[in-house]
Amino acid sequence: MPTRDEIYSKVSATLQEALSVDEDDIRPTATLQGDLGAESIDFLDIVFRLEREFGIKIPRGELFPESIFQGDPEFVQNGRVTDKGLAELRAKMPFADLHKFESDPELSSIGDLFTVDMITRYIQGKLGQSDN
Amino acid sequence: MRWIWLDRFVDFQRGRSARAVKNLSLAEDHFTEHFPGYPVMPAPLMLEGLAQTGGILVGEVNDFREKVVLAKIPMARFTREVLAGEQLIYDVEILHMRPEGASVRGRVLVGEEVVAEAEIFFAHLDQARSQQLFGDHNFVFSGELKKMLGLAQLQGARNQGSGVRDQESGVNKNAGASSLTPDS
Numbered sequence: 601m602p603t604r605d606e607i608y609s610k611v612s613a614t615l616q617e618a619l620s621v622d623e624d625d626i627r628p629t630a631t632l633q634g635d636l637g638a639e640s641i642d643f644l645d646i647v648f649r650l651e652r653e654f655g656i657k658i659p660r661g662e663l664f665p666e667s668i669f670q671g672d673p674e675f676v677q678n679g680r681v682t683d684k685g686l687a688e689l690r691a692k693m694p695f696a697d698l699h700k701f702e703s704d705p706e707l708s709s710i711g712d713l714f715t716v717d718m719i720t721r722y723i724q725g726k727l728g729q730s731d732n
Numbered sequence: 733m734r735w736i737w738l739d740r741f742v743d744f745q746r747g748r749s750a751r752a753v754k755n756l757s758l759a760e761d762h763f764t765e766h767f768p769g770y771p772v773m774p775a776p777l778m779l780e781g782l783a784q785t786g787g788i789l790v791g792e793v794n795d796f797r798e799k800v801v802l803a804k805i806p807m808a809r810f811t812r813e814v815l816a817g818e819q820l821i822y823d824v825e826i827l828h829m830r831p832e833g834a835s836v837r838g839r840v841l842v843g844e845e846v847v848a849e850a851e852i853f854f855a856h857l858d859q860a861r862s863q864q865l866f867g868d869h870n871f872v873f874s875g876e877l878k879k880m881l882g883l884a885q886l887q888g889a890r891n892q893g894s895g896v897r898d899q900e901s902g903v904n905k906n907a908g909a910s911s912l913t914p915d916s
Contacts, residue, residue: 618806641803641833641855648828648835660831 601727607654608720614653615716618645626716633711650719656726663722664714665692681705695721736876737781738822741788741884749825750789752880754781758816771816778820778848779808782838785822787872788881790834790854793826796873799857803833808850818842832856 602610612626619636632638638646647658660666665688675685686702696713743751756773763771783802791800814820821841828835833855840848857872 641853644830644833644855645804645806645835645853647830651828 604720604724607723607727608716610653611650611716611720611723614646614649615719618642618649628715628717628720630716631712632714632716632719638714646719650723654723654727656723658726661692663719665689676707679707681707681710693718695725734876735780736784736880737777738784738880740887741785741880742821744789744792744881744884747789747793747826747829749823750785751824752781752785752822754778754820754822756814756816756818756820760816763816773814773816773818773820775808775810775848778810778814778840779805779850779852781820781822782824782836782840782850783852783854784877786824786826786836786838786852787854788877789824789826790829790836791873791877792881793829796870796878799870799872800834800854801857801872802852803855804853806851806853808848810848812847814840814842814847820847827851 608628612623615621615626615632615636616623619632619638619642621636625636627635630636632642632646643664647663650656650663651658672685675682675688681689681701686698686705689696689698689701693713696718697715698713701709701713737754738752739755741750741752743749756771758771762774762777766772766774787800787802791798819842822838823841824836824838826834826836833853835851835853838850838852839846
């Protein structure tokens with residue numbers, strides 16, 4: 601099982617390729633959309649590359665949970681994520697750091713959850729699960 | 733204007749790879765200006781040819797139910813110019829398929845020579861953007877593109893001497909069809 605640093609540098613290389621950014625742009629706290637300029641199609645590219653790079657399968661909605669983003673009325677009301685939505689986020693994304701988001705759950709800032717660090721933690725979790 | 737940048741499929745392995753031919757004719761409109769006296773095939777039109785080959789290959793996996801659209805070109809490289817009178821082969825293989833979209837690798841060949849290559853991403857419009865309503869009608873595969881594959885399969889059937897296939901829709905309705913020359 602690779603170390604966290606090894607995973608981080610592979611994730612960094614993957615994001616550099618997918619988003620055409622330099623190594624200097626990648627910091628653990630860098631957000632994919634805000635800091636690195638990722639668009640929705642880039643998320644698909646990132647998923648393909650992560651699957652290939654780490655030899656894992658990323659089921660649809662596991663890394664980027666769609667139910668919240670589609671503005672499902674149970675999860676989102678008036679542009680804010682509801683308590684039910686927050687519970688869904690906590691359940692679907694145990695690898696994400698939700699504290700800051702929970703204090704002000706504006707749907708428009710949900711992109712801030714997706715940092716390089718978050719992806720690294722997700723991959724760590726996936727690799728830890730496999731028996732290889 | 734017809735927006736078909738392939739002439740004919742010459743190989744089709746369902747869910748895996750496909751090859752299509754594009755003949756460059758001086759009679760085509762784009763050569764008038766690009767460039768007068770030096771007819772160079774514009775690179776974006778070669779990319780479109782690869783994308784159409786790949787799009788049909790990807791679309792056929794789900795029987796053309798998905799609206800397959802070009803979404804991203806992570807890499808494209810052009811080795812040399814190609815001129816009117818040359819024959820291009822668009823050779824495309826599927827790298828990755830998911831419900832939301834697919835990625836393919838395409839190479840443009842003149843004979844055995846690779847003159848261009850690209851990696852192309854497609855999005856399945858309804859799966860990727862379900863909040864927007866595109867309607868049920870599949871505008872991507874409603875016409876010529878779908879018929880191109882049907883024509884290829886028809887030619888394959890004729891070569892095998894197995895008679896005429898369904899000509900109305902132009903698409904082979906046999907789920908198991910995997911190449912131009914059917915097994916049975």
